[in-house]
Amino acid sequence: MTPAEQPPALQVRGLTKRFDRVAVDALDLTVRTGEFYALLGPNGAGKTTTLRMVAGLLRPDAGSVSVLGIDALGDPVAAKQITSWVSDEPMIYDKLTPLEYLEFVAGLWGIDPAVSEPSARHLLLSLGLEPHLRQRCEGFSRGMRQKVALAGALVHEPRLIILDEPLTGLDAVSARHVKGLLQQRVAAGCTVIMTTHILEVAERMADRIGVIAAGRLVAEGTLAELRQQNGHNDTSLEDMFIALVDTEAAAA
């Protein structure tokens, strides 16, 4: 199957979620297979709610979610088998070591230990956690915990990786390790969808960028396409982002 024939990694149609107000408003979003997609937006724009619905953590009020051609609402188990989710707050077990945590994650995804163990060791090594393999996570810094959570998200070889602010709390070296790992996965054919407030990361790493405000996608494209839409070829992503968000706020 050529890339053009492959189903999109993510296809969202009319996705809606309401809490005390509308958080996601009939959102349409398509992310191609093998793409690094950055989802930007101000606080409370609906980014995390959207991604939590895609990951199966929240049930949408309306709309459809398709992950690599699988109806994620109709067959969530099949969709989850090929997806991984990393939240901004690393949720790991304090009383487990990184190796034990990865053994558990691999077991949950039903991965053969002969495959998952070398993969786990390689991931922890790549993320600089080798000296801490047998230490319980309770003493880890926030950055170390985030790296363990990320290793957990990658150990079962997902085809769609969804990350909500994965670089929060990481030092420069760790952030570079993480970015390198994610780029390797994209090069190997995985799809990465990431929210971030660090616009420079989106600018450098993303193939395409989506900007979400008030639960709707207000702009989407490559950096060059966004600049073209904005009418200034030399504008930085930060300037464009602020202009887009201000326009939406004024319209609201």
Next chain:
Amino acid sequence: MSSAALSWFARHEIRLAWREWLAMMTGGRRGRKRAAVIGLIVFVAIMHLPAYAVIGRFAPLQAPLDKSTLIVITATIFLAWALMLSQAIESVTRVFYARADLDLIMSSPVNLANIFSVRIAAIALSVIAMALVLSTPFVDVLVIGGGARWFAAFGVVIAIGLSAAAIAIALTIMLFHLIGPGRTRLVAQILAAIIGAGFVIALQIAAILSFGTLSRFAVLTSDAAAAFAPGAGSIVWWPARAALGDGEALLLLLAGGLLLLGVVMAVFSARFADTAVRVSANAAPAQQDGGASRFRGGSRQQALRRKEFWLLRRDPWLVSQTLMQLLYLVPPALMLWRSFSDSSTAIILITPVIVMAAGQLAGGLAWLTISGEDAADLVATAPLPPARVIRAKVEVVLIAIGATFAPLVAALLFASPRQAAVTAAGVLIAAASATAIQLWFRVQARRSQFRRRQTSSRLATFAEAFSSIGWAATAALALSMPLVAAVTGLMTAAILAATWKISPRRT
């Protein structure tokens, strides 16, 4: 540091203690302050009835007392002191580990010895305040029945509260220096859990070994205890004499308590700062685990069960609670052992104790495995249906309960196969009921929030307690009056059905 600044800090400490108490009573929900205070007042008012039943007959007592009475009163005061010590140890560890303000205080331009003296005094104050509230129904009953002289008992509560707080602080700081901050947390939790229970259980063991009964009073009122006790003028009887209205003994006790707390403040307030620094530097020591390190295969449920067993084995609360439950089981186990050579019918008492312990332990285990999920997102995004996740967690609870209580049931089998069968059924039903209640009232929480589990849903807490008591009574009655057991069994089942009907998972 000026006295105004110190009094300002004291007010700050009291406000923090009040809010911690309020958060514990309201389950962290806002807008329930009035309900919590009214609930406390109603609780204290209702407690006058059991207080009258337990202590009413002591109200007419007058000095001089015989030795047996002095021993009973002194033992009761010692039990209260042990419980206060337990609460004080809890408060001290909370100040060191749970309060997030140590960095702020230690980086501020204040005299740390002064400020930690205030903090020590605040711990003592909160321990005494709680003890005064809880002792009020008992002292009221004594005052109503025996006159105003019994008001002196409040003074005794204050004096033993001062000494309990002082000893808790000294003990905790010494533990820090002896075994380090990491281990102190676990040891202090275990100490706090078993100190109060330990005294009662020691008396029960003495009663069983000497008199073949579970009654603690058998030991306290025995001729042997009276012969062993010191003379009437001994310092040991000061608390009892003070409670009866002896002003001199009360003043000496209060002075002793204040002096002890003052010495602890003088000696340890400076070390409090050092200890706090060591805690923040070693908040979570790097503990090594995992020997073989080979990943194990198996189904997804097996992976979940393995993870739950890992976490349960390493859970400090569970270690302390299991130790406490096992401690409670020592007296009935001793009874069981004695019954091999003695055909006492008291052996029937073992069954309700075991069933009750199983229900209580299962409730805690079920909360830890079902609600206390630290990586809820990970489990929710795993490719397996939620029902299978829940099934694996329930299996863990039942396996753990089975492993804990199987040896006792097996020992009973030798004494009475029928009783063993009834006990096994009781353990299974009580554990399943407590687990079901936790399932119906499950909330997503971190394991470290375990302390708040009983306040997050009062209904679940009461239902769990009534269910354990109900099944324990049913098991005991099944051995002696089977027809009555059918009635209590149906009543307990009805309580469970009503709990299910009004649970959030049902509505």
